[in-house]
Amino acid sequence: MGAVPDASASSNGTLLTAVALLAVAGLVLSRLFRLQVDPREPPIVYPTIPLLGHIIGMVRNGPLYFKTFGQKYTHPIITLPVLTSRTYLVLSPDLASQVQRASSTLDFVQLAVEALPRMAGVSKETKEIVDDPKSKEEGRERMVTQVIHGLMAPMLSPSKIGDIANIQLRHFTNFLNAIPNGHEVELFRFLSREITRASMESFYGPENPFALHPELVEEFWNWEGGLVGYMLGIFPKWTAKKAYVGLEKCVTAFVEYMQNNRHSQAYELLRRRQQFHQDEGISLEEQARLEIPMCLGINVNAGITVLWMMNHIFSRPVLLAEVRDEVQSNALLAPDLISFTALRDKCPLINSIYKESMRIAAPMTSGRYVVADTIVADTYLLRKGTVVQIAGPALHSNKEIWGPDAETFNARRFVYNWNGTRSSEDGTIVDSKANQVPAAAYRSFGGGSSLCPGRHFAQMEIVSLAALLVMGFDLEAPTGQDRVLWDPPMDDKRFPIAVIKPLNELNVKFMRRPGREDVRWKLEYY
The missing domain is CATH 1.10.630.10 (Cytochrome P450)
Structure with a gap:
């Protein structure tokens, strides 16, 4: 008489097979939809979960999610794959200043226009009027x-x-x-x-x-x-x-x-x-x-x-x-x-x-819509149709910018300079040009x-x-x-x-x- 099959071993084998198939499927999807980037674009940071990982991180952790990138990476700007597109995240005040100056192709107004229907239920017709698509061809401000x-x-x-x-x-x-x-x-x-x-x-x-x-x-x-x-x-x-x-x-x-x-x-x-x-x-x-x-x-x-x-x-x-x-x-x-x-x-x-x-x-995050391919700081390519965000949570918690107590309250941080002063090791604020915080660091x-x-x-x-x-x-x-x-x-x-x-x-x-x-x-x- 033959041996009776072990039911638990069978179910475990089925489970292992399913897990293996899911892993393979995840790997295939990740490679299939892996973002194609130009080598001039900012360094890319892939999420653990393909496609949706960065979205899940933002939903779960709010501003703290952007803060972690500032603590983990020394790059002034990074690329975050989101679904089949990307978002650029600025982590440096110098680069934030460059982004702000490129207002002709990095457009804050477009993001504001896109937000109106979502914020207040504004109709498509009104959005079209506010969007003012003829302004460019007529050579006037929107x-x-x-x-x-x-x-x-x-x-x-x-x-x-x-x-x-x-x-x-x-x-x-x-x-x-x-x-x-x-x-x-x-x-x-x-x-x-x-x-x-x-x-x-x-x-x-x-x-x-x-x-x-x-x-x-x-x-x-x-x-x-x-x-x-x-x-x-x-x-x-x-x-x-x-x-x-x-x-x-x-x-x-x-x-x-x-x-x-x-x-x-x-x-x-x-x-x-x-x-x-x-x-x-x-x-x-x-x-x-x-x-x-x-x-x-x-x-x-x-x-x-x-x-x-x-x-x-x-x-x-x-x-x-x-x-x-x-x-x-x-x-x-x-x-x-x-x-x-x-x-x-x-x-x-x-x-x-x-x-x-x-x-x-x-620690507000300031966004810009990229209306045309743009090179910032003579180095980084930002692709048309994407969004670049200046990460306030990362900049406001950066100890290189604000000092060792960057994540805590310091009543005298802005006493000497309206943009702020970097604190000393003991937390004191000394009036010094060398320690003045760049204006673009305060968001x-x-x-x-x-x-x-x-x-x-x-x-x-x-x-x-x-x-x-x-x-x-x-x-x-x-x-x-x-x-x-x-x-x-x-x-x-x-x-x-x-x-x-x-x-x-x-x-x-x-x-x-x-x-x-x-x-x-x-x-x-x-």
């Missing part, structure tokens, strides 16, 4: 370029923003003066929502959609919070429902705003922008959709940045005392009056804390043609609000909590649309400073 550089940048310059700055600052003082002593809040939600209300009033007027429909503040933040999922475009009505509903409610309110000519109350920049859209034949609903990305720019970053500033200052008692002394000595024009101009020009420490907070929490506001036109307004509102919070209040542990849980972990495994948010809540109690309980604070631009 519509988006005219709006960004011809309208927004001049109207948001320091010499132009005084009026809307004072509206914003007046809103802040009314808000903070009304805080009851002992008021307990979750700090991010508390600050971000009120900054949203202030910015909407400053830019869109007292009868802005969020003022007439206060519930829209949360609907807007629902859209912002789910924006990455919404932009994937995979049935967002169901897969990113909160973002979809929030967006549609905001669009409906903006249609009403425009139908009732409330745009006449808005800042001149937005009135001219809306007229520009109307002259180009964009429908009323589509104009309303184009306002939502604008709201993203003016509403989101400030609240998160102020949160991180408060975290860094109040968690360090010595630094808190130093900031208070600096503001008291240089920017307090009267016992109750803080001047932003004095803060900006005479208070280097609080401005350094502002920039350092953004260096850590806003929180982009750079070159994508440099954020609203950066001056952002500095004004963030630094002013931070100064008033520091001068007017102590932030203590809420009831039932023995201490404030400073330094919440950052939600840095998701690619942020804006500044990285905290992963956990930061709960505090607002206590008016002894001897200043009855002060009615004022903030002014000049």
